[in-house]
């Protein structure tokens with residue numbers, strides 16, 4: 001399941017061939033190693049707005065080295081620009097003035113984060129100027145290169161003190177395969193964040209339910225949540241019981257073998273969590289299937305099974321856990337959508353409908369949840385797993401290269417994004433759908 005093309009173009013002869021033939025030459029992405037600092041290098045902070053004064057303190061609390069004074073001979077690992085002070089379009093030139101001279105002074109796999117004000121929370125010229133930031137960051141993401149990522153974080157007025165968990169994710173190698181994204185903080189409900197006493201184990205004392213946990217992306221979600229301190233309760237079909245049990249033993253977790261589409265699955269899960277763990281803090285709806293066919297050849301059972309596993313089951317389980325108050329205060333509900341649910345895909349009308357429905361679940365519940373509970377989703381692009389290994393070679397190659405990083409992502413990339421949503425510090429991160437797709441050229 002490794003990326004053989006990337007291996008080849010990293011060799012001396014492959015490098016030369018790729019250069020001469022104009023082929024993509026993907027940069028090996030840096031990924032987070034347990035215990036490593038969040039940022040290896042200096043973060044340069046620029047701009048002028050509501051967040052400028054507090055930014056150095058927030059970064060300092062995260063153990064990140066930052067400066068507000070660019071030095072001629074320095075290179076930077078990350079740039080954070082506070083654009084919340086831009087209230088009319090003429091002020092947008094501040095972006096060009098700050099970023100242009102710095103673009104050749106970035107380390108490998110650099111990070112860029114632009115902070116803006118949620119456009120819907122302001123009016124007139126300010127709304128126009130703030131909305132413009134989206135085009136800037138999405139374009140810079142496509143041109144930054146060398147494994148770099150660029151994001152826009154809209155911070156609603158009142159949510160200024162809730163940005164730390166998001167910066168910790170977006171500035172670190174945990175966001176290796178996330179780029180060109182727009183995140184909203186404080187746009188729905190809560191605007192404050194719960195404290196995070198230890199940023200290396202933010203989920204200490206939390207109980208996390210992960211469906212489809214026996215392999216692939218689900219296995220990595222279980223591993224990352226465990227690394228961050230959570231007790232993981234893994235769910236998978238009875239056929240996967242031995243793999244699930246072995247993994248949960250390794251992670252000192254708990255397991256529940258059931259088909260999530262079973263009529264009594266929501267009640268069984270609720271009962272298991274209440275009696276065995278006193279409830280649950282984090283619910284990750286990862287289990288999913290594909291049954292691809294063009295619509296002309298789509299039999300009813302292929303349609304029904306995909307909608308059943310990917311959408312109806314997460315919705316029923318979520319509603320049961322909320323109705324019976326099994327999810328604790330400051331709880332987290334996290335869906336796994338897909339780029340197919342945003343851009344559509346040939347042969348996937350059933351799958352794309354189910355994944356767009358997961359986004360609908362986020363949108364419909366984000367304003368209704370209370371007690372500090374949030375609901376968000378990740379939308380993975382091409383992730384190298386058993387599911388995508390089954391895709392024919394040519395389609396797989398196109399799928400892997402058609403993004404700003406010219407490579408597929410790893411299951412851990414999806415898991416890290418989920419761990420960010422799961423953090424107690426992410427109370428104000430609600431109602432978001434974040435793509436983990438290397439900024440794929442398809443879709444928005």
Ligand SMILES: NC(=O)c1ccc[n+]([C@@H]2O[C@H](COP(=O)([O-])OP(=O)(O)OC[C@H]3O[C@@H](n4cnc5c(N)ncnc54)[C@H](O)[C@@H]3O)[C@@H](O)[C@H]2O)c1
Pocket residue numbers: 211212213214215216217218235236237240258259260261285286287288289309336337338339379380381382383384385386387388
């Ligand atoms: N791999 C990708 O590129 C990609 C891209 C976008 C979205 N996704 C989504 O990510 C999630 C994980 O994908 P993956 O690639 O790891 O797939 P996978 O097939 O490797 O793993 C899916 C897991 O879900 C379990 N599962 C399936 N039906 C179930 C049911 N009825 N009850 C309980 N468990 C069930 C399976 O047994 C399996 O362990 C899925 O929701 C998938 O749609 C994957």
